[in-house]
Amino acid sequence: MRPLILITNDDGVAAKGLGTLCEVAGEFGDVVVMAPERNASGKGLSLTSERPLRVYEVRKDGGISVYACDGTPVDCVKLAVEHFCPRKPDLILSGINHGSNSSINVLYSGTMGAVIEASVMGFCAIGFSLLNHSHEADFEPSVPYVRHIIDRVLVQGLPEGVSLNVNIPRLPAADIKGIRVCCEAKAMWKDSFEKRVDPIGRPYYWLTGKFLCDNPPSDSDETALREGYVSVVPIHSDYTHYAAIDKINNMMQ
């Protein structure tokens, strides 16, 4: 039996990057897609418990069932695995995201929220992102790398508790130098809320922000991407800061 590959994203079911990922995944196995019906960027691991979820089948393309859900990427993974996959998935993919999920962006990313959820549920999972926010981004240069990484993971599996955060530089195919496995760079968003006033005089606040990551370490994803490599960061889902346990224990006395 061919592998079953479940695919989601956070840009929504109509996103171009989702289509590219489906095409590549279809070379390897049977594909089921469940994605948010609209943009769910920045939803992290948000899930929906205060209301029920709706699902509708968008299309059936050459054997690929594509469902839209009015929840988050995490909801899509949970619900698709239980109710919409004909068997247990062998691999769960998310993306290809329109825009970077390198460095600390993994914290907020709905694309990566789905991957972390899948990993906690015990599945092999990979998130793919291209460093181009445009709706019309060119995903063709990403294809050989997406294909290679899916192949490696289907053949070899992933260590328990490990999933992958893959980011692809915005470069022509000939200028991408290869794959580099690395750690996430420390960084921060210098946020700034732009205060505006509505037509009846009440204030509102638009989030804007500037990504700050000066001098990232040589073994980080930011460096890899700036040097023209596809970055692959193995990720876990344990927030414990083990090295700080003794120090905090002393503090608490």
Place this chain on the structure above:
Amino acid sequence: MRPLILITNDDGVAAKGLGTLCEVAGEFGDVVVMAPERNASGKGLSLTSERPLRVYEVRKDGGISVYACDGTPVDCVKLAVEHFCPRKPDLILSGINHGSNSSINVLYSGTMGAVIEASVMGFCAIGFSLLNHSHEADFEPSVPYVRHIIDRVLVQGLPEGVSLNVNIPRLPAADIKGIRVCCEAKAMWKDSFEKRVDPIGRPYYWLTGKFLCDNPPSDSDETALREGYVSVVPIHSDYTHYAAIDKINNMMQ
């Protein structure tokens, strides 16, 4: 000048646990509150970028400014620091949550999303949760522990990149045995979506779930809580699985 303490939560601005946290924090410093206007449980590190945010001042109690925001806990932290705090906060608190945020619940928790955001922004931050979901939960037994931990952190600070996830067992004051610094337990939610049919025949899906954590290790938060201790887990914000880098590097060849 007294320390400035910014407080948020995910249960919403009207939650009882938020009130308790404000009272205790007020013993130590000047307090500003910005919390979601309604329940934002399960929002993780979700943030709002596709629409602007609204804020209104709910009340001014004895010098405490309390603001409600129509965004997520992460939005509250970002926006309050920039526009609603009279100076840079010395400490950012979240809670007291109505319900547990131990183990993997930290991944989905809006309460802890705010804490992780605050830590990424460079602030000392602590999340407090009581293992009682009730709106009318009794927070009195929590108070001495909340007070002690705030005191320790204000006096000694926290190591860079470390914040605290504090969970308090649902026990009478006399039965709480003390504080234990620990790691988060591995666990999973056995989710199950209950499929129902609306009055015009269309299906919808309600998320239900069962928290599974059998035989947690002795040094974990789940064990501490089951044995009657307040659990304190030091947390970080780096998803890199460092130990897997070499293995994934070999796989990618």
